[in-house]
Amino acid sequence: MTTEDQGTLPAPQTPGQDPIISAGLQIAAKWGATLDAAQLEVALKGLEPQLQREHKERMFRLKMQQETAQQEVQAARERREHKRYMASLIAGSTVAVAMLGAGVFVAKDQWWLSILLCGPSLLALVKVFVLRRSDEYDMNAVSVAMRRTMNAAGQAQPPQPPAPPVV
Numbered sequence: 001m002t003t004e005d006q007g008t009l010p011a012p013q014t015p016g017q018d019p020i021i022s023a024g025l026q027i028a029a030k031w032g033a034t035l036d037a038a039q040l041e042v043a044l045k046g047l048e049p050q051l052q053r054e055h056k057e058r059m060f061r062l063k064m065q066q067e068t069a070q071q072e073v074q075a076a077r078e079r080r081e082h083k084r085y086m087a088s089l090i091a092g093s094t095v096a097v098a099m100l101g102a103g104v105f106v107a108k109d110q111w112w113l114s115i116l117l118c119g120p121s122l123l124a125l126v127k128v129f130v131l132r133r134s135d136e137y138d139m140n141a142v143s144v145a146m147r148r149t150m151n152a153a154g155q156a157q158p159p160q161p162p163a164p165p166v167v
Contacts, residue, residue, distance in 0.1 A: 092129025099118065120142045124141070
């Protein structure tokens with residue numbers, strides 16, 4: 001029973017009892033005092049369809065309240081998921097831009113580090129942040145690229161010492 005229904009009951013409500021039952025008993029007692037058994041039976045049979053309609057209305061109202069509550073919970077869940085996704089997207093974008101910037105910055109002096117920062121490791125990291133998944137293929141590609149880069153860096157000629165200044 002809702003707070004709206006409390007004011008519509010014809011009888012005073014006693015605490016600790018169901019207000020609908022107590023109201024029905026009081027109505028029956030009043031009718032029983034003024035009507036005989038046959039007239040009381042006819043009156044109660046006439047009252048029954050109205051009570052059924054009121055019951056259906058209350059049940060429909062409760063069902064609508066429950067659906068509204070479920071929709072609110074679903075909306076709150078979707079808002080949380082959206083916030084989390086956006087935070088992940090911003091973090092992934094920030095990391096990607098930082099890795100690209102660092103790769104460009106070190107490209108002149110240490111090209112092998114630039115390849116590691118801007119290669120498959122960047123793509124794998126962005127995939128983890130944005131798509132929230134990591135495939136075995138991604139990690140294999142990163143490890144292969146790292147091995148090739150390290151091998152190429154080890155085979156590279158050491159840089160020439162700077163020429164002495166001409167005086």
